[in-house]
Amino acid sequence: MGDLSRLTLRRPPPILTGLIAGVLLVALSLFWVVLAPTVVGGSFSYVFTAGNSMEPLYTQGDLVFLRSADRYATGDNVAFNDPVQGLILHRIREREGDRWLTRGDNRQQDDVFKATDADIVGRAVLHVPGVGRMIGSLQTPSNTILLTLATVFIAAAGASRSTSLRRVRWTRPHLAGLVAQDQLASAVPQRWAAPFVLGSPGGNTMSAAFAVLLAVGVILGTIAVSHGPTETKPLPLLFEQRAVLDYTAKGAPGLYDAPAATSGDPVFAAVADEVLFTLKYSLEGVVSNALISDVKGTAKLDAEVSAANGWKRTLNIAPAAQFNSPTTLLSGTLSLRQVRDLIAQTETLSGVGFAQYRVRIIESVKGTAVVTGKPIDLNLQKSVGFQLDKNQLSIVAGESLAQGEGGSTATTISKPWVITVPPIGFQITYDWLRFTSILSVVLAIAGLIVMGVATRITERAGEAALIEARYADLLVPTDADAIDFGGQLVGVSKFDDLVRMARRTQGSILHCRAFVGDQYLMVEPGVTYLYSVRPRARVTK
Structure with missing residues (x-):
């Protein structure tokens, strides 16, 4: 029978283990100091960019690392909490008192919200393109x-x-060593x-x-x-521009229900030479979250006189007037005498005349506004049609004096995740x-x-203890005297060989604790397989 072997665990030397542990501890410490997120007590944060306001520096889905600082300066790219739009990453443009004016590199206007140092999460220190898109897909x-x-x-x-x-x-143990264990306790x-x-x-x-x-x-x-x-979600913002046109003209006793002609009434040439038009413009939020602010613009009224053959002339009723609120009133007077003189001159010069002409009152509004933090452009142009003949000016059937135009934009809101x-x-x-x-x-x-x-x-x-812990379900404790060693005795070099044989044959492995160590045997007809484990030396004090 050849030499026998025992099994031991492969493990690194203590010095190498300590070195690895030290390196890991240092790496963890550096990570905590440099990269630990604020949500777990660090000073580092990061954001994933959305939108194109900072192009070409940052594009959609970039990962931007932020670090909080005691002070910030003009030119810094900072992320700050806007109470309406949530977290915004823009560049500091200048200081205004204790607040910062910020703007996206790809924007023409400053942000509506002016952040303080307390609102700023951190300064951008590093960015990795495209990581946000990859993580978003995961x-x-x-x-x-x-x-x-x-x-x-x-x-x-x-x-x-x-x-x-x-x-x-x-060294191979002698079979005589297989005696009942009462002299040396194995592990x-x-x-x-x-x-x-x-x-x-x-x-x-x-x-x-x-x-x-x-x-x-x-x-x-x-x-x-x-x-x-928190999570950031898109929020649709609906708003509406409304233009209501009213008019009044001189009346005669008993001619109208009211003392004068009002909106909807015909204006008779025999009674009135002028018509006073009033435009009421308003910008309103359709939903409660559409908050209107910073409205600026101009409004004007024109009268377009035209004929069936395509001829037309434009007369200004009310020159462009500035307004800076969501509602404004604009008034102007149309002289019917001036309109008839213009028509008579045209008929004389052209030799062509018509029994009826069309007069359109054109309402023009242009400007800008902010709807819940989002800038929008105002561009409203509506008109109301009237018919004019030698006797009267009357509104065209089906024309509406109150007209509107809806619009929408979108912003983002932060809400608990x-x-x-x-x-x-x-x-x-x-x-x-x-x-x-x-x-x-x-x-x-x-x-x-x-x-x-x-x-x-x-x-x-010891190895015997490890074997007993791992393979207790296969081991059967026994004494050497109970084993029939008839046939050939074969030593195996690995305990795993006995395990494979036991599982293949659905048998058991006999375990003897002996003076020379632990012996493991697999008995089959005509042959007995043996694996031995040396005993651990006993230390005597």
Whole structure:
């Protein structure tokens, strides 16, 4: 029978282990000082860009790292919290008192909100193009599920692998050494540690469970940190421009219900030579979140006189007047005598005349406004048609004196980040997600540490203790006297050889504790396979 071998764990030297631990500790410390997010106590933050306001420097989906500072300066790219639009990343243009004027590099106007130092989250120090788009694709429900399953599979597969082994040669023991163990106690694993030993049935299950728990905690933590406590969503803003035209003219007793002609009444040439037109313009939010501010513009009234053959002339009724509020009034007088003189002159010069002419009152409004923090352009042009003959001026049937034009823009709002699980209606909040991720990671790391300590204690107890912890389900304790060693005795170099044979034949491995060490035997017809483990030396004090 040839030399026999025993199994020992492959582990790095203590100096190398300490060096690796030191490097990891230093790396973790540097990460915390330099890159730790503010949501977990650091001074570093990051944002994913949305929109094109900072092009060409930043484009849609870039990852921008921010670092908080004691003071900021003109030219800094900073992220600040706008109470209406949420987090905005723009460049500081200048100081105005205790506030900053900011503007996107791709914008022509300053931001409406003027941030203070307290509103600023941090200064941009680094940016990585396109990362946001990649992470955004990973955060879709289908990809998140696939990533979680892949991580769980890899973690479980890695955790289930037993510790690598190597062979150490030693001198073959004599069969006479197989005696009942009462002279030298061989190493036995600590009972509490055995279920936690890596490579044991219970240890494999628990290590896989802790690895899965760790992977889930890391994924949940990544989602929590990448989203932050709030989420930004688009908010449609609906507004409407309204123009209402009224007119009055001189009347005669008993001619109208009122003392004078009012909107909707015909104006008779025999009674009135002038018509007073009044335009009432208003800019209104259709929904409550459309807040109107900073309205500026001009409004004017014109009268266009035209004929059926295409001839037309324009007369100004009210010159352009400035306004700076959401509502404005503008009045102007149309002289019917002037209009008839213009028509008579044209007929004389052209030799062509018509029984009726068209008079259109044109309302023109141009300007700018801000709707809930979003700048918009105002450009409204409406008209009301009248018919004019030698006797009267009357509104065309079907024409409306009140006209409007809707518009919309969009902004973004920040709201607490919440996911609702449809079947049960359970809401997952940012705080819950962060707490669950931290708890999962802490429990997983604590569990893996316990397993590592248990494995280390068992290793120090000797190879026999490690074998008993890992393969207790295959071992049958016995005495040498109870074994029939008939036939050939073959020594094996690895305990795994006995394990494979036992599992192939669905048999058991006999375990004898002897003076010369632990002996493991696999008895088959005509041959007995033997694997021996030297005893650990006993230290006498």
